[in-house]
Amino acid sequence: MEQVLTILVADDNPSDRTLLKAILTQFGHKVITANDGQEAVDKFDPQTIHLVCLDVKMPYKDGWEAALEIQRIAEGVFVPIIFLSGVADPVALSNCLRVGGTDFISKPYSPELITAKLNAIARLLVMQKTLEEQRDAMTLYNEQLLHEQEVAKVVYENITHSNCLNDPSLSTFHHGSHTFNGDVILAAYKPNGGMHLLLGDFTGHGLSAAIGALPLADIFFDWTKKGFLMRQIIPEINARLKSILPTNMFCSAAFIDIKVNDKTIEIWNGGLPDLLFFSKNGDQPKRFNSKNLPLGVLSPDAFECFVDPVSFLPGDILMAFSDGVYEALDLSGDMFCNSALKPLYDGQVESTQALDWLVDLLGQEGVLDNPHDDISCLNVCLDTSIGIGSPEGEITKSVDQAPADFSFEYALNADSLRNTDPLPYILQIITTVPGLSGFSSQVFMILSELYSNALEHGVLQLKSDKKSSLDGFSNYYEEREQALANLKEGYVKICVKVASDHNKRMLVLYVEDSGPGFKVDSISYDISNTELLYNRGLALLNQLCQKVEFSRGGSAVTAYYQWHID
Amino acid sequence: MVESRFDKQTECLTIKIRGRFDYSCHKSFKDAFTTLEMAKSYEVDLAEVTYLDSSALGMLLLLRDHVGGEKATISLTKANDAVIDILKIANFHRLFDITG
Incomplete structure (x- = not known):
């Protein structure tokens, strides 16, 4: 493994220092020398120096003290430290490793041993460098990922x-x-x-x-x-x-x-x-x-x-x-x-x-x-005021001249009554009328009231007084499901008409069903009587519309809804 | 942990799971039914399953899909009460034969 290292050598003994420098230079490495521990600390720069060799016994600061300080300066950058020692005392040598040394070289120097140790250190440095690069790449990748997730999270939360x-x-x-x-x-x-x-x-x-x-x-x-x-x-x-x-x-x-x-x-x-x-x-x-x-x-x-x-x-x-x-x-x-x-x-x-x-x-x-x-x-x-009078999503200013005078009829036979709900489609068409989109919740309320009355009481002939008790409602509901599933004949016809007169607009909704009708004069429009669960619908209609008219003995109803445009 | 056993006589593949049946079983569970040729019937032995999470439910759906969806005959057997509870909440008794 050929690698040119910059090595800091600190030894107070001039001949040892010169000898080591000579050996290292011979292998092609760059050597910086220091005469004592303090000078070694002063000359140490973790960015340029790859390896530090410290004599154990030096004036001002011995090798161990210098080693600790150098590691502090290095701050996380791995710079191996090798101790140079003339003594072979096991306690002193193990002390070298204890303060963070990587290895030690005994004096007198043997060029073969130094070569072998330097090669080992060089391998260690290469490995360390690869790890650091990988770590940095991972950190960067992780930061990018988190950043992307944050961006995606904002979009996600806006949608959900x-x-x-x-x-x-x-x-x-x-x-x-x-x-x-x-x-x-x-x-x-x-x-x-x-x-x-x-x-x-x-x-x-x-x-x-x-x-x-x-x-x-x-x-x-x-x-x-x-x-x-x-x-x-x-x-x-x-x-x-x-x-x-x-x-x-x-x-x-x-x-x-x-x-x-x-x-x-x-x-x-x-x-x-x-x-x-x-x-x-x-x-x-x-x-x-x-x-x-x-x-x-x-x-x-x-x-x-x-x-x-x-x-x-x-x-x-x-x-x-x-x-x-x-x-x-x-x-x-x-x-x-x-x-x-x-x-x-x-x-x-x-x-x-x-x-x-x-x-x-x-x-x-x-x-x-x-x-x-x-x-x-x-x-x-739970409350009855939920979603009432809530602001409409966006009131589209549809100045584009959609028709303000039109009519259409929508008839549903038993098959369609079982399988479809026509209201969203009808509402789609009605709200294209200029100025009416702003009232779509009221129109929808009227329309759904008329339709469910026609279907449940007209075609399916369910008795609404069943709903008057709280438990009765779930029975009513089951009965409705069953009756609808078994429905063989019957129809509901919905006619929609929009007419305009200057800035006045009128929506006429006519809903007819195949049922036998009912006693029209028995209806109470009193909305204040909230105890009556089943009459609320009609009372509500009466309040929202200009006029509600029954015909065909109660099997048809016409609701007039009026609004102004500027 | 996932083990599987193929009975040549009945052509039934039995997959047995031990411990937690969760995402850690994903690969071995999938291997258990994809490496073998088609069996006539499938049994997932849950006797030693202590817990099963939604990714385990997902794995069961993978097995069902692999052996033909609606036409598959898969029984989930020997499940303890806690496991049956989880399967029931997901209404999996409509897709699998579940026995305790």
């Missing part, structure tokens, strides 16, 4: 947090085991009031887990904004994740649809621990267990959607968390689901404090300091 998580009814807790969190919590207001929520947990942790969250969030926000229902959004997310994720990756998730108009929520749980519903009057929370496979496992045609409906009163609380909580280990090494969470399940925790209680518990049991998995909790304090 562009939502309404700040809503006062929500509290969340998010704790990642990596820069990227494989858990997502998404929340979006629906155009007709209420909210969609999703808590998702992707297989694995870190970046590979987080990447699936992007299409998930994309569909969730886009489809919610367009007015699609939970039952339409979930299969779409499943299909997209199934097509893009590798076979062994999926997303355990809970989807929650808060419907403020009839004070109910619908819960879809696919692979998450039980969701907990704390009723204000109840002792123990009601548990909603996972009834579905996680998202991204089943092919679209095998996918099924099992949903639990539940009625709520303002102040009831719904809680969801990822398996990072359920499977967390407490200080005794036992999983949370076995013992730590018991007070929560048994209703011994005040429901309004449940999230704080859980976060405290995770802290006390040391889970937060050393999380094995990403941890997410979501708490919703």
Whole structure:
């Protein structure tokens, strides 16, 4: 190994110093000499000197003292030190190694031995240099990687947090085991009031887990904004994740649809621990267990959607968390689901404090300091005001002259009623009307009220008074599902007409169904009577519209909605 | 730790996992079913599995996919209660025959 070294030689004995210098120079190395320990320290520069040879006994500063000081100056740069000694005392020699020396050379000098030792040192230096280069490259690479992750993280968080998580009814807790969190919590207001929520947990942790969250969030926000229902959004997310994720990756998730108009929520749980519903009057929370496979496992045609409906009163609380909580280990090494969470399940925790209680518990049991998995909790304090009067996403100033006078008719037969929800499509068309996009949530509310009345009470002939009790709602819901699945005949016809007169605009929505109608004069429009769960819809319509008219013995209804443009 | 055994008579491939069934088993679990020719049926013996995480669920999906997805006959056997709980939360009983 041919390498030219710069060597510092310190020896107070001139003849020894000159001899060593001569030997080293002969091998082609560059030699700097010092007459004592202090001079050696003064002349030492870790950037230029590769090797230091120190005589043990020197005036001002002996070899050992000089060695310690030189190592201090070298600061992490590896510069081997060789001691030169005339004595063969084992204690003195071992002392040389103890203060950090690499080796020692005994006097009188033997050129063969010096050559051999120098070769060994040179190999050591080459190895050290390679290691340092690799370390520096790794450090640089790691810094770059972290930087890139930080950038990606900002983009990721902008996408997955562009939502309404700040809503006062929500509290969340998010704790990642990596820069990227494989858990997502998404929340979006629906155009007709209420909210969609999703808590998702992707297989694995870190970046590979987080990447699936992007299409998930994309569909969730886009489809919610367009007015699609939970039952339409979930299969779409499943299909997209199934097509893009590798076979062994999926997303355990809970989807929650808060419907403020009839004070109910619908819960879809696919692979998450039980969701907990704390009723204000109840002792123990009601548990909603996972009834579905996680998202991204089943092919679209095998996918099924099992949903639990539940009625709520303002102040009831719904809680969801990822398996990072359920499977967390407490200080005794036992999983949370076995013992730590018991007070929560048994209703011994005040429901309004449940999230704080859980976060405290995770802290006390040391889970937060050393999380094995990403941890997410979501708490919703249910209320009928959620998503009502929320600012519209963006009010598009569509000055481009879309038609302001048009009409179209949309008729759905039994087949279509079973399989589709026409509302998002109709809403898409209506909101192209100049000035109307700003009112899309009201229009959507009117439209969905008219449509669900026509479908549920007209075509399916369900009695709405069933909804009057809280338990009745889930029965009602089941009945609706069943009746819809068995529907053989019937239709709903929706006619939309937009007319303009100067700056006045009128939207006329006419909805007709195949049902027998009802006694029109029995309706109460009294919205103040909030005890009546089932009449709220009509009362709401009456409030939003200029006029609501029934015809065909109650099997058709026309709603007039008016607005002005500048 | 993963071991596999192929019964020539029944043409059943049994894969047995010991201890934690998590990402550390990924390679050996995959090797267990990809290196052998196709078996008629598959058994994953979970008797000595103490814990199984979501990447283990992912591995089971890989096995299912490898042996034909919907048409696959795979039984997960001898699972303890904690493991059954995890499999149930994920609704894997709709994809696999699970026995305790």
